[in-house]
Amino acid sequence: EVRHDVLLNLIHDKVRCPLTLKLLRKFLRAPIEINGSLHKRSEGVPQGSPLSPLLSNILLNELDKELEKRGHEFVRYADDFSIYLRSKPAAERVGNSIFKFLRDKLDLPINREKSGLRTPYNFNLLGYGFVPTYKKGERRRYQFVVEKSKWQVLKQKLKYLTKKTVPASFDERIQRINRLIRGWTNYFKLANIQAKLKQLDEWLRNRLRYCIWHYWKKPERKRKNLIRLGIEQGQAYAWSRTNMGGWAVAQSPILGTTITVSRLKQRGYLSLLDYYKKVKHH
Secondary structure, three states: OOEHHHHHHHHHOOOOOHHHHHHHHHHHHOOEEEOOEEEOOOEOOOOOOOHHHHHHHHHOHHHHHHHHHHOOEEEEEOOEEEEEOOOHHHHHHHHHHHHHHHHHHOOOOOOOOOOOOOOHHHOEEOOEEEEEOOOOOOOOOEEEEEOHHHHHHHHHHHHHHOOOOOOOOHHHHHHHHHHHHHHHHHHOOOOOOHHHHHHHHHHHHHHHHHHHHHHHOOHHHHHHHHHHOOOOHHHHHHHHOOOOOHHHHHOOHHHHOOOOHHHHHHOOOOOHHHHHHHHHHO
């Protein structure tokens, strides 16, 4: 945690407007509520605050310049940064040097628990991980993958949006799902994720079929809709009276042959894999 007096001194030369400095000072020194009582703060910025990355960018701009001057490959987002080197001795040398730069030149502390030397495949950055390419003749080459927790979060969000008890029409569900797909895929388009997206697409389509089956509700309504989708009357009657649960029906030929991928796309369904290929190409 950076002390407020140190933080304000560091940004004083970079922010010329007195009113802005006054607002920053008030924000930083605003008390925090703990167990119903207010406590003064003398260091740090509240987690999740939109001001936190802004102040980090102001303070660590000098670090960016220093790393660029030295010719290092690095990535920085707010106060989180990583430097990429070819060997462990080089990493140790540069790590010690940058630690001294932050401590002596910028008067900034470093979180020792989160800092350290890591190999690419044991390291995640902003939701991305790294795995070797395993191509013949290539050494020390890595490709991007998506961190496991990010897949779990995406699936949880899709599961909620396709939950049968969520009060929403099919078109509303599709719109919300498509917004999520576009945002997530555009962020992770650098990773090689085709195989996993294909599996997730199949699961998502079955979730949508399950919603439709639940929406039809009564057997007679199911029978009529199956007939509209091209099923013969006798078969439609038998399928509409099935004893299978909704999720089992969604994965069966009952809906797989009627609510096809093309029909879902006609209703606005956006395939994760198709959209990924589109943005990856561009």
